[in-house]
Amino acid sequence: MSIATTQKRSFGAVLWDYLTTVDHKKIGTLYLIGGGFFFLLGGLEALIIRIQLIKPENDFISAGLYNEMITMHGTTMIFFAATPLLLGLMNYVMPLQIGARDVAFPFLNSLGFWLFFMGGILMNCSWFLGGAPDAGWTNYAPLSLQSPGHGVDFYVMGLQLSGAGTLMSGINFIVTIILMRGPGMTYMRMPLFSWTTLVTSILILFAFPALTVGLFLMQFDRMFGSAFFDVTLGGNSVLWQHLFWIFGHPEVYVLILPAFGIFSEIFPTFSKKRLFGYTAMVFATFLIAFLGFMVWAHHMFTVGLGPVANAIFAIGTMAIAVPTGIKIFNWLLTMWGGKIKITAAMLWALGFIPSFTIGGMTGVMLGSTVADFQYHDTYFVVAHFHYVIVGGVVFGILAALHYWWPLMFHRVLNEAMGKWAFWLFFIGFHLTFFIQHFLGLMGMPRRYWVFLENQGLDFGNWISTIGAFFMTAGVLLFAYNIIHSHIKGEKAPRDPWDARTLEWALPTPVPFYNFKQLPLVRGLDPLWIEKTEGDGKMKPAEPLDDVHMPNGSILPFLMTIGFTFASFGFVYQLDGPMGRIMIYIGMAFAIGCMVVRSLTDDHGFHVTKEELEREED
Numbered sequence: 001m002s003i004a005t006t007q008k009r010s011f012g013a014v015l016w017d018y019l020t021t022v023d024h025k026k027i028g029t030l031y032l033i034g035g036g037f038f039f040l041l042g043g044l045e046a047l048i049i050r051i052q053l054i055k056p057e058n059d060f061i062s063a064g065l066y067n068e069m070i071t072m073h074g075t076t077m078i079f080f081a082a083t084p085l086l087l088g089l090m091n092y093v094m095p096l097q098i099g100a101r102d103v104a105f106p107f108l109n110s111l112g113f114w115l116f117f118m119g120g121i122l123m124n125c126s127w128f129l130g131g132a133p134d135a136g137w138t139n140y141a142p143l144s145l146q147s148p149g150h151g152v153d154f155y156v157m158g159l160q161l162s163g164a165g166t167l168m169s170g171i172n173f174i175v176t177i178i179l180m181r182g183p184g185m186t187y188m189r190m191p192l193f194s195w196t197t198l199v200t201s202i203l204i205l206f207a208f209p210a211l212t213v214g215l216f217l218m219q220f221d222r223m224f225g226s227a228f229f230d231v232t233l234g235g236n237s238v239l240w241q242h243l244f245w246i247f248g249h250p251e252v253y254v255l256i257l258p259a260f261g262i263f264s265e266i267f268p269t270f271s272k273k274r275l276f277g278y279t280a281m282v283f284a285t286f287l288i289a290f291l292g293f294m295v296w297a298h299h300m301f302t303v304g305l306g307p308v309a310n311a312i313f314a315i316g317t318m319a320i321a322v323p324t325g326i327k328i329f330n331w332l333l334t335m336w337g338g339k340i341k342i343t344a345a346m347l348w349a350l351g352f353i354p355s356f357t358i359g360g361m362t363g364v365m366l367g368s369t370v371a372d373f374q375y376h377d378t379y380f381v382v383a384h385f386h387y388v389i390v391g392g393v394v395f396g397i398l399a400a401l402h403y404w405w406p407l408m409f410h411r412v413l414n415e416a417m418g419k420w421a422f423w424l425f426f427i428g429f430h431l432t433f434f435i436q437h438f439l440g441l442m443g444m445p446r447r448y449w450v451f452l453e454n455q456g457l458d459f460g461n462w463i464s465t466i467g468a469f470f471m472t473a474g475v476l477l478f479a480y481n482i483i484h485s486h487i488k489g490e491k492a493p494r495d496p497w498d499a500r501t502l503e504w505a506l507p508t509p510v511p512f513y514n515f516k517q518l519p520l521v522r523g524l525d526p527l528w529i530e531k532t533e534g535d536g537k538m539k540p541a542e543p544l545d546d547v548h549m550p551n552g553s554i555l556p557f558l559m560t561i562g563f564t565f566a567s568f569g570f571v572y573q574l575d576g577p578m579g580r581i582m583i584y585i586g587m588a589f590a591i592g593c594m595v596v597r598s599l600t601d602d603h604g605f606h607v608t609k610e611e612l613e614r615e616e617d
Helices: 011-020 024-052 063-097 106-128 151-179 192-223 237-271 278-292 296-300 307-319 321-335 344-366 369-375 379-409 415-441 458-488 526-533 555-572 577-599 609-614
Strands: 547-549 605-607
Touching: 011 024, 024 063, 024 106, 024 379, 024 458, 063 106, 063 151, 063 192, 063 237, 063 379, 106 151, 106 555, 151 192, 151 555, 192 237, 192 278, 237 278, 237 296, 237 321, 237 344, 237 379, 278 321, 296 307, 307 321, 307 344, 307 369, 321 344, 344 369, 344 379, 344 415, 369 415, 379 415, 379 458, 415 458, 555 577
Parallel strands: none
Antiparallel strands: 547 605
């Protein structure tokens, strides 16, 4: 296999390369493309929702379609946009940061991506096959049990597929970080982004099985006539809420902790200072993850769990503000006295601090059990979680894309366009969601298709919808920036930000084997140490020798096709024998691919020392 990276290839060759790749960088790129597609789709659904609510008693879309829109918007943004975009960044950057040549299980890494992607495609097929799921993104029983058609069945099977892929990624990242750190890369020398990748992966490992169990039980109730959640048959509908939120609240930290890691890379780089309180930041990350599992029932204060349970979960909810506050103050102290450079990436990071702080403050307000009876199921909650998810996670993703774009795609995004996109999105975000706190306090309920005139809600909803158009403009400008930089952008030099961590020691484009020789890490911020104490280059920890790399494989893609075909069969298996035949064919095909994999003598290939010596530095 040639190691040249500059050769032009046909579209078919490139497509085959990406269908068969097990390279963590290309899989990271696939996650970014897939997550970006679903982000645009979820954003379009959000815009339709806001257009429907721009004026009282609007009839832009029907009530049934509105229910489908809010369900698909929430589900798409959480499961198919934010999570995979972050997994893409983790896939690409984390192995480079810790000095590894790949992830621990490259084949499993590819399979995880295709499961996520086909799960998203499967769920969105519901739009064209009788109607999308319409029971809300939380899919509460008994509403989800009574939903007609197959929309909720597509929800169940789509999330089963994508959830399995995410769980594979979490296991892969944990093993990679524990076993494949480069020479000298001790745990307390790891960059914060790699730390948050590890902690996030632990959260995935323990949180996603709860969702898997809940989805299986929902699948049995809807497709096989069981009664886990059906009260009329002796089930318990509140059980679904417990299973969903035991997953759902840690999922918030699955999203926000990688964003915290991203900001912990950006603030030191553009402040020209070491991250303040590194050790405290690591322990705060673990404490947030631990407490994240202790607070799921604060979503259920109005269910009737009783004063003791409510009090325990209220205390846990407020306690989680402490480690989060530690992080906020450490970022501020990192900038204090630094030589701050305002780039587009830094703007997103700076905009995050007040935005996320507002979300945290309203979270503490919602943590009060007595006050929650007023806030619950109103637009106050909508405002709160969008300040956390958009103000935290989306700001983090966009900051990361500006920051690592030169490393990933060998071009520097246009800074002027990046700053304009930030201001459009930032202003639109606060216009959209800040006013919703007051709409909620005035009594506007969530999930309602229309609101009436003369309720005092007209102006707030109009402002909120105008803000959504500003956000849309910001996203479109960012998308144009990507296209512009690809066609006309300047080629990225090595380390364009004068950064501190190991990934910036590599040339662009990054070779598929990452490091010719594994680097010797002499401390925290290893590249900065070599810049200030050495000759500016990482010292090798090993002599130049052959590099062993895994072979690509089409089997992960084919296995996922089999699982997806079987999932369609499960959706339709009550409608006649064809559904059951699809299950048998799909599972047989997937299992056949597993057998082929187990029988394949795949030892990878070697890049020889001579080939490495011929490569330009």
